Amino acid sequence: MTIETLSMAKAINNGLRAAMKADEKVILMGEDIGPLGGVFRVTEGLHAEFGGNRVLDTPLAESGIVGTAIGLAMRGYRPVCEIQFDGFIFPAFDQIVTQLAKLTARHQGHQTFPVVIRVPFGGHIGAVEHHQESPEAYFAHTAGLRVISPSNPHDAYWMIQEAIASNDPIMFFEPKSRYWPKGEVDLSASGSPTYSSRVVREGTGVTLVAYGPMVSMALQAAELAAEEGTSIEVIDLRSLSPIDYAPVVASVQKTGRLVVASEAPGNVSIASEVAATLAERAFYSLEAPVLRVSGFDTPFPPAKLEANYLPDVDRILEAVDRSLAY
């Protein structure tokens, strides 16, 4: 075991470097990812190390980035695109949804599209409009895309490499509020299969499902609840399309209660999908309705209101209490 303590930003940086060393067809594309190292410094040092033909500081056009990545993939490259902020993915939405997502099927298996699209997402950074959104549901709703989101540096290090190794297009959502806290990364093994969800804290009273930025908050909530005698089992989905339901179903069979937490608005969301699926698959185990704790169904508000908008530990525990009250 080789353990290093890294921030998530650095862990992804190391994961990208490892993938680029392993395969010279891996190239990075994005705005300001060259000498600046990206606005979050995730690609820091890579331009100096691999040069401008492997780390492309692109013209300022997201549709162009993803559209040309598709062509590069046809040519045998494995492009990893960085979208600067969640809210700026939409100029590329057409290329992602009408092309990238469908081209594998259209080619009837004769051509693969190993494109990774990295998207820093979510709130808690007090930024201006379009910089704190959680658009993952649009992509999980789109057939042909895999959607994954690490919650900690260890997973980030491994999941970015797994994403690059995959022959399918992958939306890789990076929780930007978790870029800086450090955590242990085991450089020798991932420990979790790709696209698997994972129990990150065992408990008996309530199952709490989260992903990306909400996992650390769910763990905090479980810690606080434990002090008051409530045992919460926390599950990190890690993969949002496909979702690995087995650990969730098993947990709900044990606890009988399920709360799903996300920063994203709750309406037609990943949380909705988990709730619906568990209603189908664990109906006889449920002792309370599945509850969602999410951002409100409004535009992400100005920074001074983000604390009112984003679900926090208290809002999670309020839902846990409501679930237990049944």
Next chain:
Amino acid sequence: MSYTDATIQVLSPEGVIVENDTTAPYLPLVEKLSDAELQEMHRQMVVIRRFDIEAGNLQRQGHLGIWIPSLGQEAAQVGSATASRPQDHIFPTYREHVVGRMRGVDPVDTLRIWRGLTHGAWDPKVVNNFHLYAVVLGTQTLHATGYAMGLTFDGATGTGTPDTDAAVIAYLGDGASSQGDVSEALVFAASYQAPILFFLQNNHWAISVPVTRQSRTPLYLRPSGFGIPGVQIDGNDVLASYAVTRENLEETRAGGGPRFIEALTYRMGAHTTSDDPTKYRDDAELDFWTRHDPIARFEAFLRAKGAGDDFFDSLTQEGEDLAADVRARTLALPVPSSSAMFEHVYSEAHTLMQEQAAWLAAYEASFEGGAA
């Protein structure tokens, strides 16, 4: 540095009027400006720069989440704004602070955005058609084009009466020029011969990416392929910015179809207060543009025309007063209540908004008094 043979310069960097064939069409427009009008342009540039510095200070002291300086771009902005008429519509990016001020935006309202209090701090109808800032790059060029198309459909332009015929100015950056939306705006503007002037401030950088990554030819040439005449000006020359904008705006107002100006200028500061330009650009470039400072140039010109210390001192004082006033009023800005999130998301009642607003109000009330 990136000036070309085509760059229109009315005032030399030394502050002397340039008289040649290129400037000849513009000189009469400049000559028509009274001393008071010339001094007003200078006043706007000097005072906004002081405001800009104060906003940067407020950010560093934790009172703004971010600040987007326009330092160095004052002449491009003041000149073009001076050339607009009251009935014109202005679609800005996020950096045209002085244009907004000249149209009637209270600078403190600008800061409400960067303090994280609102996404849209003014009503364009109240501030003389200065539309909201647009953070998504290039998007406003399409909105501006559509607005201009509407002016044509309504017969509100091109009737030969410049005092009432309206036109549109769309500001954009060199980086934004690469966005597909901008090309589409040029297509629509040309196709419908809309009364719109695209005013591109080439400040040479899009965060850390140099303009050479966006275009291998000068950007003023790009619109010609769309059938739109383009010109390049020295954007640090407030008189060129004024006169060339005026000329082009009057042409498009008169029904001549869209126009395009590339103003060569420089982002003297960081992209925003979150940015560190020392990571990607060198001192030589900054030196060049420091020597081409738009305010120093115009001051030299005005002094040669007889403006004295009294005038310049009064502007310094006005800047200080504005800075103090902005600081005091910014710190006193109220934070909206959490219910504001649900307001105006729709213009008509929507059950999700009602349910969630009610839930949040009850939830927040449950903490009152009982907080640990």
